[in-house]
Amino acid sequence: MAFSRVALAAAVVLSATFAARAQQPGANFPEGLGKQTVVSVCNGCHDINRLTAGYSPNGWLTVTNMMRNFGAPVPDDQWDTVRAYLIKSFPERPRPPAVIVPGPVQVDIHEWPLPTPGSRPHDPMAARDGSLWWSGQLANKLGRLDPATGEFREYPVNPVSAPHGLVEGKDGEIWFTGNFRGFIGRLDAKTGDVTEYQIPDAKAKDPHTLVIDHNGIIWFSVQNGNFVGRFDPTTGAFKLATPPTRNAKPYGMAVNSKNVVWFVEFGANKIATIDDNMSIHEFQLPNESARPRRIAISPDDMIWYSDFARGYLGRLDPATGEVKEWPTPSGPKTQPYGIAATKGAIWYAETFVKPNTVVRFDPKTEKFQSWPIPGGGDIVRNITVSKDGNPVMANSLDNELGLVEVKSGAN
Numbered sequence: 023m024a025f026s027r028v029a030l031a032a033a034v035v036l037s038a039t040f041a042a043r044a045q046q047p048g049a050n051f052p053e054g055l056g057k058q059t060v061v062s063v064c065n066g067c068h069d070i071n072r073l074t075a076g077y078s079p080n081g082w083l084t085v086t087n088m089m090r091n092f093g094a095p096v097p098d099d100q101w102d103t104v105r106a107y108l109i110k111s112f113p114e115r116p117r118p119p120a121v122i123v124p125g126p127v128q129v130d131i132h133e134w135p136l137p138t139p140g141s142r143p144h145d146p147m148a149a150r151d152g153s154l155w156w157s158g159q160l161a162n163k164l165g166r167l168d169p170a171t172g173e174f175r176e177y178p179v180n181p182v183s184a185p186h187g188l189v190e191g192k193d194g195e196i197w198f199t200g201n202f203r204g205f206i207g208r209l210d211a212k213t214g215d216v217t218e219y220q221i222p223d224a225k226a227k228d229p230h231t232l233v234i235d236h237n238g239i240i241w242f243s244v245q246n247g248n249f250v251g252r253f254d255p256t257t258g259a260f261k262l263a264t265p266p267t268r269n270a271k272p273y274g275m276a277v278n279s280k281n282v283v284w285f286v287e288f289g290a291n292k293i294a295t296i297d298d299n300m301s302i303h304e305f306q307l308p309n310e311s312a313r314p315r316r317i318a319i320s321p322d323d324m325i326w327y328s329d330f331a332r333g334y335l336g337r338l339d340p341a342t343g344e345v346k347e348w349p350t351p352s353g354p355k356t357q358p359y360g361i362a363a364t365k366g367a368i369w370y371a372e373t374f375v376k377p378n379t380v381v382r383f384d385p386k387t388e389k390f391q392s393w394p395i396p397g398g399g400d401i402v403r404n405i406t407v408s409k410d411g412n413p414v415m416a417n418s419l420d421n422e423l424g425l426v427e428v429k430s431g432a433n
């Protein structure tokens with residue numbers, strides 16, 4: 023009796039083990055040397071199925087460098103095996119070809135490979151002294167480039183901070199979001215010292231983009247935590263607000279000429295403002311499936327957005343609530359992402375085409391023009407504007423910083 027109960031218990035344990043094994047994430051991945059390591063490690067921080075998106079061999083080199091930088095626990099002598107397994111098992115899938123639209127404007131596109139392989143430059147930033155910056159999200163570094171000399175300097179931040187958005191403060195200090203550790207950081211660019219201001223709500227765990235308003239107040243989005251935050255650098259005080267929409271996923275942000283703070287909701291078809299009382303006012307876009315990811319504001323205070331999900335450039339007139347949309351040249355599946363308003367036009371990137379493109383849209387003629395990004399551009403997650411008014415890009419998978427030098431033909 024006792025014996026059979028033990029046998030039964032053993033059988034139950036055994037079948038539970040089999041069931042667990044069958045359901046183990048990645049269990050259905052192709053067989054091959056390295057699979058075991060991949061299956062046991064690559065599910066640790068995110069869904070393992072994101073591997074199946076597939077990358078070129080070079081893309082996998084960057085991805086594995088990024089994961090290594092970020093501390094994925096693969097023994098040093100196993101990385102080559104893991105990489106070979108990934109290259110063989112998950113090749114890049116076909117992507118839409120870029121549709122290049124000719125036009126009257128001349129540009130030179132400059133690309134600088136960054137010093138640390140696999141940095142994942144997420145956001146670019148242009149400082150008042152002419153230097154260009156990036157957040158090396160997975161290298162846990164901020165970086166500065168002097169585009170005149172090509173000289174780089176990298177600034178380490180604390181491990182696992184995953185620096186994401188960055189802006190320059192009034193004294194030349196750099197403010198950034200610690201995307202994995204829930205803080206707003208301040209880098210003293212002279213000394214390299216970093217101060218962390220912890221957001222006083224554990225639910226606001228993934229601060230994302232930040233902007234600085236005309237009074238020096240820092241506003242930030244918290245994508246998955248679903249907040250918009252306000253941080254006063256002189257007092258260190260935080261305020262948080264949750265949008266009325268569930269899972270709104272506040273994402274890109276911008277400040278208009280009258281100091282109104284705008285943000286887009288990537289989890290909804292909405293664009294919103296927030297004021298000093300933390301009151302949020304949402305505007306709904308007409309198409310249910312629209313997913314605005316980034317936002318730019320032109321000098322006339324029109325709101326422009328990249329509709330990542332549907333492949334549109336959109337414009338919201340805040341005075342009337344009227345929305346106008348234009349399909350992006352390369353088509354619906356091409357993921358318009360980083361966007362900026364400068365030199366009398368709207369500039370944005372199509373980030374799922376081969377190669378990525380820079381697209382210019384002239385609001386007067388409503389005409390597009392576009393260029394392939396040398397080297398592929400993958401993936402332009404954000405665009406900002408240099409001191410001279412030129413678009414600046416961070417190319418996250420290509421590990422490059424880019425500058426679109428507008429030469430002639432622009433207004």
Ligand code: HEC
Pocket residue numbers: 060063064065066067068072073085089092093094095096104108142160184418419
């Ligand atoms: C220590 C945590 C961690 C582990 C372990 C980890 N990753 Fe990641 N991975 C990240 C982070 C952080 C990102 C980027 C942020 C995000 O989008 O989630 C990321 C993103 C990715 C991406 C998307 C890249 C991009 O630029 O969009 C791929 C592909 C990926 N990981 C593959 C892997 C593989 C393969 C492994 C196993 C070798 C692995 N990851 C293990 C943290 C990890």
